[in-house]
Structures are given as structure tokens and as C-alpha cells.
Amino acid sequence: AQSVxxxxxxxxxxxxxxxxxxxxYSYGGTVNLFWYVQYPGQHxxxxxxxxxxxxxVKGIKGFEAEFIKSKFSFxxxxxxVQWSDTAEYFCAVRANQAGTALIFGKGTTLSVSS
Amino acid sequence: ETGVTQSPTHLIKTxxxxxxxRCSSQxxxxxxxxxxxxxxxxxxxxxxxxxxxxxGRGNFPPRFSGLxxxxxxxxxxxxxxxxxxxxxxxxxxSQETTSETQYFGPGTRLLVL
Numbered sequence: 001a002q003s004v005x006x007x008x009x010x011x012x013x014x015x016x017x018x019x020x021x022x023x024x025y026s027y028g029g030t031v032n033l034f035w036y037v038q039y040p041g042q043h044x045x046x047x048x049x050x051x052x053x054x055x056x057v058k059g060i061k062g063f064e065a066e067f068i069k070s071k072f073s074f075x076x077x078x079x080x081v082q083w084s085d086t087a088e089y090f091c092a093v094r095a096n097q098a099g100t101a102l103i104f105g106k107g108t109t110l111s112v113s114s
Numbered sequence: 115e116t117g118v119t120q121s122p123t124h125l126i127k128t129x130x131x132x133x134x135x136r137c138s139s140q141x142x143x144x145x146x147x148x149x150x151x152x153x154x155x156x157x158x159x160x161x162x163x164x165x166x167x168x169x170g171r172g173n174f175p176p177r178f179s180g181l182x183x184x185x186x187x188x189x190x191x192x193x194x195x196x197x198x199x200x201x202x203x204x205x206x207x208s209q210e211t212t213s214e215t216q217y218f219g220p221g222t223r224l225l226v227l
Contacts, residue, residue: 004156036218042220043118043204043218043219043220043221044157044204044206044218045218046215046217049215090156090157092156100145100147100162100169100170101147101159101162101170101172102147102149102157102159102206102216103159104149104156104157104158105156106154106155106156107154107155107156
């Protein structure tokens with residue numbers, strides 16, 4: 001069965017620090033990859049997605065992610081976090097030959113102090 | 115463009131009861147997916163509806179059932195509620211079944227006592 005693993009449960013950073021959140025998935029075929037964010041009191045929003053092409057994808061609010069096929073990874077990065085980035089971040093995978101469901105990781109809570 | 119809406123926002127039920135949750139998809143979207151998000155977990159796929167037919171199901175028992183209407187809105191029904199059904203239930207809509215992006219609603223928080 002497909003699964004998604006997010007390595008960090010809770011990350012605490014100061015403003016201007018760099019961020020990297022890990023995400024690994026288990027599926028050998030073609031995948032679509034997503035990062036969603038859930039700000040406090042708000043619904044899940046798409047940060048960025050990868051379908052094909054350039055493995056380095058850029059999303060909203062200065063976030064980017066790199067797809068490394070050989071490592072089954074799709075890590076999220078941001079060079080300099082802001083207090084407003086405090087949120088929960090979810091990595092999700094859709095396996096193209098296995099239906100349309102998104103498989104989510106357990107999420108990483110990011111707390112940014114000003 | 116109207117986003118995905120869900121009702122009610124919160125609900126309290128007792129074990130054994132039945133519940134119906136509702137979702138209105140985003141304008142122009144014909145596919146609705148339902149997810150269960152337990153506390154401290156990521157969303158788990160329950161099932162998807164495309165043009166009023168079930169189009170994929172996750173590892174949930176048959177007491178979780180759904181409907182999609184001609185206007186593409188959807189219902190999630192849960193019978194014989196159990197304590198473990200307490201969770202945030204999320205609805206997501208997309209333009210087609212393999213659309214790039216699923217747009218999520220705010221969710222319904224269900225508490226089973």
C-alpha cells in the first residue's frame with residue numbers, strides 16, 4: 001500500500017531561519033506530489049504541486065519543493081520563514097495507476113517565533 | 115468563484131446514531147472527494163464521487179456511504195456511529211477525477227459521545 005512519511009512532527013524556528021520539511025513516499029510508479037498548508041483556523045490550501053518536468057517546483061509565498069525520484073522524496077523548502085508561516089504542512093501523493101485518492105502524511109506543525 | 119462549502123461546521127452525536135454531512139462543490143467542479151482527519155493525523159481518503167457515481171473508495175466500512183446530486187453537491191452518511199468516528203470530515207472538489215488540484219472545504223467537526 002502507498003504511504004507518505006513526514007519526518008518532522010513539530011518544527012520550531014525563529015523568523016528569517018531557513019526551512020526544510022522532509023517527505024518520502026512509497027510507490028514505484030508515476031506519482032503526482034503535493035504540499036498543502038493549513039493555517040490556524042483555515043482550511044487546507046495548496047502550496048505547490050509536481051506533475052512532471054522540472055523537479056524543482058515553486059509555489060506560493062516563496063515556498064519551493066524538489067522531487068528526487070531516486071530517493072522517493074519531495075522536500076519542502078523556504079529560505080527565510082516569517083511568523084505568518086506558522087501552520088500545519090501536509091505532503092500528499094497521488095499514484096497515477098492507483099486511482100484518484102490523495103494519500104497524506106501525518107503533517108508537520110511549524111511554529112515560527114518573531 | 116464560490117469555494118467549497120460544508121455544513122454543519124460542528125456536530126455532536128452519540129454512539130449508534132446516524133449522521134449526514136453536506137458539501138457544495140466549487141463552481142464548475144464535477145468531482146467530490148471525502149476525507150476523514152483524526153486529531154494529529156493527515157486526512158484519510160474515504161471515497162470519491164464523479165458525476166453521481168462512486169469512483170474509488172478507501173479503507174472504510176460500508177456504514178460510510180455517500181451520494182452526489184445532479185448539481186454535483188454531495189452527502190456523506192455514517193451509520194451506527196462509533197467513538198472513533200470523531201474527526202474532522204473534509205470535502206474536496208475538482209474539475210475531473212484526475213484533475214491537478216483538489217480544493218478543500220473548511221470541514222465538519224464531528225464528536226461522537
